[in-house]
Amino acid sequence: MAAQRDEGDEVVTGTPTAPGADRADGAPGADTAEHVEEPTALTRERARAIPEAAVARLAVYLRVLSGLAEQGVNTISSEELANAAGVNSAKLRKDLSYIGSYGTRGVGYEVEVLVGQIERILGLTRKHSVCVVGIGNLGHALANYGGFPGRGFPVTALFDVDPDLIGVPVGGIPVDHIDDISRVVAEREVSIGVIATPPKAAQEVCDRLVAAGVQCILNFAPVVLQVPDYVEVRKVDLAVEMQILSFHVARRADEATESGGGPDLSDVDGVVIRR
Amino acid sequence: MAAQRDEGDEVVTGTPTAPGADRADGAPGADTAEHVEEPTALTRERARAIPEAAVARLAVYLRVLSGLAEQGVNTISSEELANAAGVNSAKLRKDLSYIGSYGTRGVGYEVEVLVGQIERILGLTRKHSVCVVGIGNLGHALANYGGFPGRGFPVTALFDVDPDLIGVPVGGIPVDHIDDISRVVAEREVSIGVIATPPKAAQEVCDRLVAAGVQCILNFAPVVLQVPDYVEVRKVDLAVEMQILSFHVARRADEATESGGGPDLSDVDGVVIRR
DNA sequence: GCAACTTTGTGCCTGCGTTCACAAGCGGCT
DNA sequence: AGCCGCTTGTGAACGCAGGCACAAAGTTGC
Numbered sequence: 250m251a252a253q254r255d256e257g258d259e260v261v262t263g264t265p266t267a268p269g270a271d272r273a274d275g276a277p278g279a280d281t282a283e284h285v286e287e288p289t290a291l292t293r294e295r296a297r298a299i300p301e302a303a304v305a306r307l308a309v310y311l312r313v314l315s316g317l318a319e320q321g322v323n324t325i326s327s328e329e330l331a332n333a334a335g336v337n338s339a340k341l342r343k344d345l346s347y348i349g350s351y352g353t354r355g356v357g358y359e360v361e362v363l364v365g366q367i368e369r370i371l372g373l374t375r376k377h378s379v380c381v382v383g384i385g386n387l388g389h390a391l392a393n394y395g396g397f398p399g400r401g402f403p404v405t406a407l408f409d410v411d412p413d414l415i416g417v418p419v420g421g422i423p424v425d426h427i428d429d430i431s432r433v434v435a436e437r438e439v440s441i442g443v444i445a446t447p448p449k450a451a452q453e454v455c456d457r458l459v460a461a462g463v464q465c466i467l468n469f470a471p472v473v474l475q476v477p478d479y480v481e482v483r484k485v486d487l488a489v490e491m492q493i494l495s496f497h498v499a500r501r502a503d504e505a506t507e508s509g510g511g512p513d514l515s516d517v518d519g520v521v522i523r524r
Numbered sequence: 525m526a527a528q529r530d531e532g533d534e535v536v537t538g539t540p541t542a543p544g545a546d547r548a549d550g551a552p553g554a555d556t557a558e559h560v561e562e563p564t565a566l567t568r569e570r571a572r573a574i575p576e577a578a579v580a581r582l583a584v585y586l587r588v589l590s591g592l593a594e595q596g597v598n599t600i601s602s603e604e605l606a607n608a609a610g611v612n613s614a615k616l617r618k619d620l621s622y623i624g625s626y627g628t629r630g631v632g633y634e635v636e637v638l639v640g641q642i643e644r645i646l647g648l649t650r651k652h653s654v655c656v657v658g659i660g661n662l663g664h665a666l667a668n669y670g671g672f673p674g675r676g677f678p679v680t681a682l683f684d685v686d687p688d689l690i691g692v693p694v695g696g697i698p699v700d701h702i703d704d705i706s707r708v709v710a711e712r713e714v715s716i717g718v719i720a721t722p723p724k725a726a727q728e729v730c731d732r733l734v735a736a737g738v739q740c741i742l743n744f745a746p747v748v749l750q751v752p753d754y755v756e757v758r759k760v761d762l763a764v765e766m767q768i769l770s771f772h773v774a775r776r777a778d779e780a781t782e783s784g785g786g787p788d789l790s791d792v793d794g795v796v797i798r799r
Numbered sequence: 800g801c802a803a804c805t806t807t808g809t810g811c812c813t814g815c816g817t818t819c820a821c822a823a824g825c826g827g828c829t
Numbered sequence: 830a831g832c833c834g835c836t837t838g839t840g841a842a843c844g845c846a847g848g849c850a851c852a853a854a855g856t857t858g859c
Contacts, residue, residue, distance in 0.1 A: 308767040372774025386665040465769040473610040492583040494740040499647025
């Protein structure tokens with residue numbers, strides 16, 4: 250049982266596996282020992298070495314780069330690209346260095362090359378079949394996206410329990426009953442499952458997905474899913490997002506009343522948090 | 525111009541959230557300084573001191589606690605709560621310590637008290653009016669959520685540019701034209717704006733929201749929004765989430781072929797370095 | 800009232816990710 | 830051909846967040 254990541258950030262980093270759970274190798278005292286690896290010989294793309302936060306950013310760079318490519322831009326410097334992606338250029342260069350050295354000093358990066366390399370690292374050279382479970386409001390919206398945002402993620406199966414929905418095509422795909430999940434997932438080689446069910450059903454749906462062989466799950470239900478170690482879960486939690494924003498609204502209100510300022514904070518800037 | 529966090533993931537996603545990204549306050553070393561303070565007299569919450577990642581987790585704890593409260597649970601230990609929330613208990617206690625000392629040693633936490641305190645910190649004691657811009661598939665789904673996930677976030681305004689939509693009620697609220705955004709936002713005291721438009725329109729919509737006085741934005745459009753420093757942006761980027769999962773799928777495939785093993789990792793030779 | 804047990808709150812350490820800053824490398828210009 | 834300026838790639842420093850482990854504090858039982 251590993252909990253999934255949470256971060257917040259959005260749905261971001263951190264990888265809280267079960268506390269000491271992994272390290273199945275035994276050797277109780279061994280953990281202090283080796284851990285060093287061989288950083289020099291990072292031959293094959295040691296995907297493992299890329300921090301998850303960097304992966305998320307790579308996806309953003311990719312989108313920006315794709316846009317640039319369409320506009321006919323051939324070359325871009327780290328500074329420009331960093332700007333467009335909203336990060337600092339050092340970070341961008343480090344992120345790109347994780348996937349290899351594809352820049353030309355004194356010039357910048359070739360857009361096409363970068364797009365290709367990032368796609369390769371993110372595994373986008375291959376299509377990943379997606380299924381959506383729970384065809385309510387959100388499920389509908391997701392299904393209708395068709396080839397999911399950014400294409401390369403064809404939705405090939407939809408599931409629900411509602412008898413009225415079974416067989417009805419949504420976004421061109423007929424809804425299957427969730428009891429058939431195992432068969433359908435196998436037939437259509439689904440590699441990513443999206444959970445858009447009510448919270449109560451989420452864990453069971455998750456278990457069924459896992460049992461059907463799905464190892465990557467995107468969870469929209471506001472629950473903490475329990476999954477085996479080898480399953481990758483990412484969650485998108487609207488309630489949490491809203492509450493984080495609420496926190497900031499509150500913070501702002503506090504600061505405003507505290508400093509006597511109006512809603513216009515533009516001039517505050519210099520350390521409001523006395524204490 | 526401040527870029528928003530990412531994360532991813534924080535997206536958290538994640539955010540992650542990008543750890544140090546915000547921190548508009550400057551005063552780099554300031555936070556390390558006093559931090560000890562008189563825990564007794566931490567009267568008003570100096571919200572700033574709470575790491576964003578912790579805020580995100582507090583929202584999760586809150587949901588778990590609410591569930592427990594409904595089930596009639598009165599008291600819970602950090603260990604149990606941590607389990608339910610999928611984090612480690614030390615982290616949970618540290619997170620809770622950010623908001624004060626509301627536990628009883630030897631006993632645990634009183635569920636009601638914790639719920640109240642977290643709600644206070646997250647600013648949930650007050651309702652935050654939300655508007656949704658872009659009534660397409662996703663916008664529809666969001667509008668239909670009604671009082672947004674977790675209640676306390678009433679959707680009070682919807683905007684679009686499509687003349688066919690204007691005036692049509694969605695989820696009980698008639699759609700306004702985006703040109704009226706400034707007036708409507710002011711009238712209904714919208715404090716949070718949700719962008720669910722196509723990417724091309726997102727930046728302009730964002731600018732209009734900001735101009736209308738909205739300082740917190742939840743962005744579903746796959747673009748990096750440029751906003752003034754004082755505006756808080758969180759993004760939910762489905763494409764990025766999918767691509768992160770894709771990355772993991774690819775990683776998995778690599779490992780499998782590399783070690784010659786099938787999807788079952790349990791039997792491989794010594795070093796699979798899973799995770 | 801005291802002792803034993805339980806659980807919180809937190810100081811400290813560790814590790815990761817971000818940032819800085821600079822040497823290395825490449826193209827253009829003379 | 831050689832020099833100059835620009836941009837990459839990365840070693841090293843820094844800062845923050847996570848995890849451990851323990852003292853403090855409260856409860857229960859005798």
